[in-house]
Amino acid sequence: MIKxxxxxxxxxxxxxxxxxxxWLNPPNSAGHLxxxxxxxxxxxxxxxxxxxxxxxxITDGVLAAYIPFLEVLPEYQGRGIGGQLVKRMLRMLGKAYMVDLLCDKELQQFYxxxxMFPATGMMIRNRRSQCGANIIRKK
Ligand SMILES: CC(C)(COP(=O)(O)OP(=O)(O)OC[C@H]1O[C@@H](n2cnc3c(N)ncnc32)[C@H](O)[C@@H]1OP(=O)(O)O)[C@@H](O)C(=O)NCCC(=O)NCCS
Known part of the structure; x- marks a missing residue:
């Protein structure tokens, strides 16, 4: 049973x-953790x-939240797990003014x-940093 x-x-x-x-250069399990x-x-x-x-x-705890990652292992997809994860996260974010994420066009139906509703966004992708080797310093 999924918990x-x-x-x-x-x-x-x-x-x-x-x-x-x-992913071409994914983080390993330690990086994922x-x-x-x-x-x-x-x-x-x-x-x-x-x-x-x-x-x-990721949230500032006041107005804004961003959802960078959602993934279900391939053999577990199509069983409602992705939907559950989003619902539970949105519940935790409560009534935040902004909840944003970026996704491919074909996933807009899912969201x-x-x-959620479609919007236009901008982004940067540093492909060489994809494995997580470059640590981002937080304040
Ligand atoms: C997107 C993802 C998280 C969905 O997880 P999942 O557990 O398979 O989704 P669910 O079983 O909860 O599906 C919920 C609904 O969305 C639909 N759906 C799922 N994936 C979809 C897709 N790629 N495109 C369109 N619809 C999709 C399902 O058909 C289902 O519809 P239904 O309620 O009418 O039956 C999963 O496919 C995944 O991990 N994909 C690879 C990573 C990824 O793309 N993440 C999103 C980054 S923005």
């Missing part, structure tokens, strides 16, 4: 794996101790069902 948790208790690098499908720890909020879908899906958010 959902909004904390990282019991999670270690060995319980993470198989994510960042299709670091990313989860460094996020303001995270919700995990867990199956028998194995993390099978995750969503993260529309979760009461």
């Amino acid at each position: 959902y948790q909004d904390h990282l208790k019991g999670v270690n690098a060995a319980r993470l794996g198989g994510f960042f499908v299709g 670091k990313l989860l720890k460094g996020s303001d909020l995270a919700v995990l879908a867990v199956d028998g101790g194995r993390v099978v899906g995750f969503i993260t958010a 529309k069902k979760l009461n």
Whole structure:
């Protein structure tokens, strides 16, 4: 049975794996764990101790939140887990004024069902930093 948790208790690098499908230079499991720890909020879908899906958010705690990552392991997709993760994260973000994310056009239908609407965005991607080797200094 899939369980959902909004904390990282019991999670270690060995319980993470198989994510960042299709990335050319993905972070390893230790980098993935670091990313989860460094996020303001995270919700995990867990199956028998194995993390099978995750969503993260970065927020200023006042007005704005950004959802950088949502992923469900391929063999667990199509079972409602992604939808659950988004719903649970949106519930945790409560009535934040802004909740933003970027996605490919074909995923807009998925997010529309979760009461989000399309917008236009801008971005930078430093492909060489994709594995997470360049640590970003926080204040
Ligand atoms: C997008 C993703 C998280 C969805 O997770 P999931 O567990 O398969 O989604 P769900 O089973 O909750 O699907 C919910 C609904 O969205 C639809 N949906 C799922 N993926 C979709 C896609 N790629 N395009 C269009 N609709 C999609 C499902 O058909 C389902 O519709 P229904 O409620 O009418 O049956 C998953 O496909 C994934 O991890 N993809 C790779 C990473 C990625 O693209 N992440 C998003 C970054 S913005």
